[in-house]
Amino acid sequence: MISFKDLNGFKVDLTFEKDFFEIEINHVLVVLKHEGKWLLAKHKVRGVEFPGGKVEKDETLVEAAMRETLEETGVLINDLEHVAEYVVHGDVPFCKAVFTGSVVKIHSNYSLLETDGVVWMNDFELDSCEYLSFHMKDEGISAIRKRVGELEL
Template structure:
């Protein structure tokens, strides 16, 4: 378990194992690498970040991940794989599942989607982007990027 303090000063715990059954996970985050670039969304309030969001009632984590990526980016993904999970010790405490996925198809981005748009960034562009969301700047994200880059060739 990797423990860190996020940009909001909250204690977080990151694990690259499958979450134990007692962890009630209601949020998802998805890493998608395509042609050497990361799929990012431009959140209306937070800035540039990986796509993700809340699990809706009756949805599995995987269904939520696929839906959120499409709603935020107009990108259809496939080959979804569990990557990590983390717990944020906020009030209330919440957990987020992190997946990797592959691009299946890219639709034209329209105003119907939930965000201001999408951007494809290399790792260097991503870590140096001036408009990153707060959670994209913390040590947990840096650790996840390091680990996922080590497994990039398997994609």
């Protein structure tokens, strides 16, 4: 397990094991590399980040990850694989599951409501991006990116 403080000062525990934490997982994150580029969304306020969000009622974690990715980027994915889980020990602690997968289709005219669209970046572009969301700037994301790079589907 990796423990660190995020940019808000909250303790975060990250593991690459499945079902490690006792807290219910109610958020998802998709960290996916396709043809040498990372799939990212341009959040209207926070900046560039990996797609993800809250799990809706009666939705599985995989369904939530696929839905959030499509809603935020217009990219349809499948073959999801568990990568990691982490708990943010904030005022109200929450747990997030991290997935990777394969791109099925990239919609060019998808109506995005939550973001300003999809962004594809190679490692250098992502490492040097000045418009990253604060979510993208901690050691947890670095460890997850490394793991996904090792798994590349």
